[in-house]
Structure formats: structure tokens, C-alpha cells
Amino acid sequence: MQLTDSMIHWSPASRSPVVSSWVGQLIYGLHSTSFGDCLIAKTAIGICQLEFFDSLIATDAEQKLQATWPNAEIRYQPAATAAIAQQILHHEIADPELFRLHVHGTPFQQQVWRSLLQIPRGVTTTYQALAIAIGHPNAARAVGNAVGKNPIAYLIPCHRVVRQSGELGGYRWGQDRKQQLLNWETQIR
């Protein structure tokens, strides 16, 4: 299944592009998936963060969450995020209800991330094509910037954007993982 815009709650752009003023409970879990270990965090509204991590960084998870969501009450409740991890592990999004998102970003970032959702599985696009698509034909680099700040890996498929030249391009969680994700997605199933 494909995530649609209606499943996403776009947090109103706050003064700061990185810090959300959202107040409430935020629960998170650390899980193992076939693409590596990941942190999944959600508010009452939806998933607000999904990041892969390497063991060294894992200890910082809570600190990083608190930095982005300073007014949230953060709790470690892996049971609450396990089902999401499980469906990623099995490469299937079976239950759309689990996958509502709660996304925070500047208007430009939201615009970029929104267009990421329209890239079908198994397909790639380029930073430039994306820039053109959102009406900023010369902003390929700025788009790369925004893509790189995507807070919800995998579900907002930033790994499907590659360089115009055909090179893979960067990935916040490692080029290898980007390649793995793409390889898997292009396989028929």
C-alpha cells in the first residue's frame, strides 16, 4: 500500500525549522528491522520520527528526540511501536491505521517531503526533477538539503532520490542502506 497525503498531519511551521513546539506525550521504541536497527517515535497524532541508527548513536536517541521536541513528555514504550517495526521487518504495510504520520518542518521542507510521497515503489527520481516538480527549477541543491532532513525514513521515501548523473547520491543513514532499500524495492514480489 501507499501512504497518502490524507494520512499525514503536517505540523504547522513553527519559528524554528528543526524544533517543534508541539506539546504532549511522545513515545518511542528501538527495534531491529531487516534494514537495520531503528528508532520509531510517535505522538498521539502519528509517527513523528523514524530513523535508522548504528549502535553508537543509539544511546543518544532520547536526547535527540528531546532536542527536536523540547515540550514533549518522552517515554520509552517499545510495545507501542513494535507493530510498526514488525510490518517494516516483513516489508509490508498492512494496517494503514498504524501509519498515520505527524510531521514537522518548514513550508519548503513539507513541500519537498510531500512530493516524495508520490514516487512509487521501485522508481527513482532526481533532486533536479523534484526541484522542477515543486516549481523551483534551480533549487536542486536546496531540495537536496530538504530531502536530507526528512525525519521519517522509509515511510517518506527519501531513498528514492538519486543524482541526475546516475550516481546514488547521499543518504543520511549511509549509502549502503540506501542501496539496500532500492535493491529490495526493485525486486518483484
Added chain:
DNA sequence: ACCGATCCACAAA
């Protein structure tokens, strides 16, 4: 004022 998960033109090999 500076930094990118970029892109293009153009030169040199």
C-alpha cells in the same frame, strides 16, 4: 556569511 544528500559547462587527458 557560510554550508550542502546538486548540476552544468568546459577543459584536459
Added chain:
DNA sequence: TTTGTGGATCGGT
């Protein structure tokens, strides 16, 4: 044909 480099670009910090 391939590889390297320098400048343009623009939103975010």
C-alpha cells in the same frame, strides 16, 4: 570518452 574542477544556485543555520 572519461575525469576533474569551478561557478551558479537557494533554503536553512
